[in-house]
Amino acid sequence: MMFSLNNFSTIANTPTRAPILELFYQALGNKVGAIVLESLVIATGVGCEIACHTWQSRLCWTFARDRGLPFQRYLAKVDKKLDIPFRAHVTSCVIVAILGCLYMASYTAFNSVITGCIVLPYVSYAIPVICLLIKGRSNIQHGPFWLGPFGHIANYVLLCWTLFTLVMYSFPTYMPVQAGSMNYICVVYGVLACIIATDWWARGWRKFKGPRDHHHMTADAVSSDQ
Template identity: 35%
Template sequence: MRLRASSIGVYYQAFMLAPSRWRRVASWICGWLYVVGNITITLAVNFGTTLFFVSCINVFEDENGEGVFAGEPYQVYLIFLGITLLCNAVSALGNKWLPWLDTAAIFWTFSGLIAIVIVILVLAKEGRHDAKWVFTHFEPSSGWPDGWSFCVGLLHAGYATSSTGMIISMCEEVKEPSIQVPKAMVATIFINTFAGLLFLIPICFVLPDIQMLINLASGQPVPPILKSAVGSSGGAIGLLIPLMVLAILCGIGCTTAASRCTWAFARDGAIPGSKLWMQVNKSLDVPLNAMMLSMAIQLLLGLIYFGSSAAFNAFSGVGVICLTASYATPIAISLFTGRKQVKTGRFYLGPLGIVCNVIAIAWSLLALPLFCMPSMIPVEATTVNYAPVVFVGATLISGIWYWVWGYNNYAGPPTHTD
């Protein structure tokens, strides 16, 4: 009987698409990229939520016009710790309620966005920009040349869309995954595009001074923008609460996906200590050990914040790098082997598929070096991009483990059962 696609989908795809001689190595590399990408993107989501919460608190100011919360590194880390523990607790203890949370998140997103858009456009306490300014004004301030500055700014767009493929990690928990998962991935792109434009365009119409936003210590511009638009701290926090709840829901979803792909890769013996991480907690019906491993790695990497205030860019950068590379691996294998294996698929696109493959690979070749760059120059000790360091470290671990154990023992993902 044929198994459904693995919870670590792109790794399964790489194995099935690659020539038999290379399929073990291809799936090993792809799988490690995907696992590291899922864990670090989850870390970036929860760490970004932490910084966002700090900025939300600081819409309230003291008599000197300073935010009421200092946000010292240890305070930031403790909030990050709390958010990470909360997301893991909900994912582990509320497994049967997760589909309801996902559905609720969709309605919550649009209701919150509509409320924000209406309020800021109606009030606009500091005025509104005209359409020409919103759609044509470009103001580089990163120190990079104009064109490259624009490209470096794509990190956040890449970060926002890179987790789309994490849907594959839920393959073994849905009915008819070969149909439902692709539909969900495509629908996510359209929903994200619509919701993103619905949010960003009105925000641009009420933007305050850009230089002030750039100099924010928190690096989180949305709370100050909303405060300037509504003219009060209370009104701003009222509009921010839907975004704060949505950020937690996003963290729960990413935590769940990261645990599933970690479990699946461990199940196939590709992670050191796999016998421990592959166990499923029968009472909770979740891979609790794999979830705790993912959480422990996130908390350890979070310590980078004590050495670099640009840690969030490092976390999101390495997540985008690893996920982009993992997504590109089966696409490249399929393209360079003549796309023979996908011709019998349910969503075969013919010549259009070749165009999509080429565009995807071209974007990947741009994104991989791009997201290793520091966000601003000149580079200082606190603004170093640690993404390449984490990426190289994970690559070394995977390479050493393949040499020590994988070459003689790793057979790839299961493709059938007796």
């Protein structure tokens, strides 16, 4: 597709606000063909969206079950008829929908959130690795997937890559920087840190106990509404 690019300004300023659609049109020279290719992208996106919503609803339910979220009693319920964590699913969808509205309000703010979606998972991976290295890899029970010394190397590669992404993805897209082209990912980090700190000091340190035993987790998962 990049080899087919012949007018970058048209793509950057496309009235559809979907640069990939304009790029398809430049590549094919045909609106119908561009729409067909874009439809394939949309179909793929819909499939990925279903998988992402399923994953995040289960993640929300699991964390609420372990008392790691506000309103955990509400979010940790499993719908008996549907046999899914319906409340956690709806809550996750609403939050994603609100964040999606940023695209209509501010393209710059939306891009900052997208950047956070790239970097923050690396941070979440790095935290248990740091804890593992502090405790000592030889001081834990080894599971079936144990790489030995190669795992040690992989741990440090992950930490170096996380640090690299934290720095590189915080840069603006181009210079000179203006208000509309600034990368506000640092604001996303700050807001997220404030939310986590507020919730931790307000209730988290008293209620969060970590994963409980299997019996209690199963009982909580299937308990009816009180």
